Amino acid sequence: MKVILINRKHGGSRSIELGRWSRALLSLCCLGLPLGMVGVGYMLGQDSEANTMREVALDRLQDELEQQEKDLVALQAQAERKMAAMTRNVSEMQARMTRLDALGQHLTAMADLEEGEFDFSQPPAVGGPLGGEFSVEYNTSDLMAELGLFQARVEDREQQLEILETLLSNRKLDEQSWLSGRPIEKGWISSYYGKRNDPFTGKPSFHHGVDFAGKEGSNVIAVASGVVTWTGSKSGYGETIEISHGDGFVTRYAHNKESLVSPGDVVRKGQAIGLMGSTGRSTGAHVHYEVYKHGRSVDPSSYIRRTRR
CATH class of the missing domain: 1.20.5 (Single alpha-helices involved in coiled-coils or other helix-helix interfaces)
Structure with missing residues (x-):
């Protein structure tokens, strides 16, 4: 190449x-x-x-x-929100426990339980031997489970206490509506139920109530809780108050100086409803007390001698 x-x-x-x-x-x-x-x-x-x-x-x-x-x-942030929610739940349950303690004290007083038998002002007494060196650490799920159980116990306790309160309230209501005792705070029986000589004519007559003599102006009290159905002047009775107590019972308080209640008022047992006087057909300051059962006059003496149920 x-x-x-x-x-x-x-x-x-x-x-x-x-x-x-x-x-x-x-x-x-x-x-x-x-x-x-x-x-x-x-x-x-x-x-x-x-x-x-x-x-x-x-x-x-x-x-x-x-x-x-x-x-x-x-x-x-989510963990902080959960902790805040748990804190609120604990606070709410503490408030509910406080309410339950107050309710327990109230029920204890209502039930007249012996002092010390139930004491809601102190934490429950607990104890037991030392469990050794074993300790338990809770994580979030365990704590939530414990809080759930605690809340369930609180709700159960709350429900039972409310049932107890209802039962005791009903019992107290029954006691309140239970006719018993005298319609005065101070005084004495001056005339019984039944046949007697009329104080004005001297002739035999039938007395449909029991008379309680006392000081004019002293309190006339309700012998049971009920609703006032009548206040005003009646012929022969003077200033009169009538109270319906349910179950067909009605009580009448006559010859009052003044009525302290009005028709429709709800009265409690022992509440002052009038002032003792001598209005109507009367010889002096006293209360004429009558009891009616299903519209029929009955002897008040058995109800006067009654005690609490």
């Missing part, structure tokens, strides 16, 4: 005869240079792609870290 070299300046030329090894070396240089450049470019491209992938991975990791940080903040 010949290679001709031309000199433009002098216009001459020169030929070089290439052997087999020279031709191989020249071919290798002519072909190797482009291939080398292609290889270098490929390697540079691989490095650039790797760098890009590393940057993407780093960005993704940074995003994950930021998201985890946000999740952690959210979990912390």
Whole structure:
């Protein structure tokens, strides 16, 4: 193979005869240079792609870290809200326990229980041997479960106490409506129920009540709770008060100086309803007391001698 070299300046030329090894070396240089450049470019491209992938991975990791940080903040806020809710629940249950203690004291007083048998002003007495070195740590779920059980116990105790209060209230209501005792605070019986001589005519007559003599202006009291059905002047009775007690019972209080109640008033046992006087057909200050059962006059003496149920 010949290679001709031309000199433009002098216009001459020169030929070089290439052997087999020279031709191989020249071919290798002519072909190797482009291939080398292609290889270098490929390697540079691989490095650039790797760098890009590393940057993407780093960005993704940074995003994950930021998201985890946000999740952690959210979990912390949620935990704080749960703790605040648990604190409120504990406060509410403490308030309910305070109410239950007050209710227990009220029921104890209503039931006339012996002193010390029930004492709601003190925490319940507890005890037991030392449990050793064993200790228990509560997590949130355990604490929530304990609070749930505590709340259930409170609700059960509250329900039972309310039932007890209802029963005691009904019993007290029965006692209040139970006709018993005298219709005065001070005084004496001056005339009994039944046949007697009329104080004005001296003739035999039937007396439908019991008379209680006393000081004019002293209190006339209700012998049981009930509703006032009549106040006003009646012929022969003077200023009169009538009270309905339910179950067909009605009591009448006559010859009053003044009535202290009005029709429709609800009165309690022992409440002052009038002032003793001598109005109507009367010889002096006294209370004419009558008891009616289902519209029929009955002897008040058995009710006067009654005691509490």
